[in-house]
Amino acid sequence: MVDTAVTVVWNERLTTTAGRAFLRQGRIELNPRLLGKAPAEVPMVLVHETAHIAAFRLFGANIPAHGRHWRSLMRLAGYAPEVTHKIPVDDLRQGRRRYVYLRVCEQCGDRQLLEAPRYGKCGGCSARDSFLVMKAKAGPAGEAALQRLSLADVRAAFE
Template identity: 30%
Template sequence: MSSVVNHKNVERIENKISDCLNRAERYFKIGLQRPSFNFKQRGRTAGTAYLQRNEMRFNTYMLQQDPDKFIDHVVPHELAHIVVYQVFGSKVRPHGKEWIAVMEHLFDVEASRTHDFDVPKPRNLFLYQCACQVHEFTAHRHGRAVKGTQYVCRYCRKNLNFLKKK
């Protein structure tokens, strides 16, 4: 576990997982495999469920902003993906009707695909220019552009060309 995550929040996450899994097991009348979790998630994503690994990754930057909201919404969101995969298999849509039903009817949480936590500011920015303005690219997007991906401004419809690293 990450040293920036306090023991109380780890325990609360474990309890939330247990509570939600118990509800799902009672409803579906089957045993479900308890997923592991860690705090390796980075960037703009609050959490990710790795279905085949039965693993959930959480973003500590967002957990620290509002632990109650994070535990009440993000943990069930990712766990619902795991439950749906274990119950229905891989032939269902990630945020489809099965996932929505698990979120809203079993976990009693609004089925939202997005979060409103603040996202960390990117460290390495790269400037690209079109005919009307300068755009900031993250290192990831810049790497894709270097490998040949063409980006076009949504306003002037001109190609974006690399200027310099910010």
């Protein structure tokens, strides 16, 4: 007789994993921050972790974590056996700021690095709506990449 009970708890300390399973304890921990942003993913994550525990109880410890046993249990439960979740982790790490924007005025070349794209009037030449805007992932690498772009680079990107 296979034990069918599992314990499910929220774990505030989880960062980038949506959930994890402790096979021998029959325990599942879910990430409230991550799943709070994507509540529709909760059933899938729960089934994913439960399938790990079920696979362990049915087939033992010497099976690959995401091998055919786990995959067939996922399918039995009506889910695609996908290994990674699609919740955008970058959003969480950087709060609401996902992108940084470089706004270049086509008239005078005035460059502004912005946290949100703003249009309207150029501070350099007062031209209206003559901006080209490029975006990169928020963070030092994205900002550096934008700083390196010349007006010609930006123009070329819009051709």
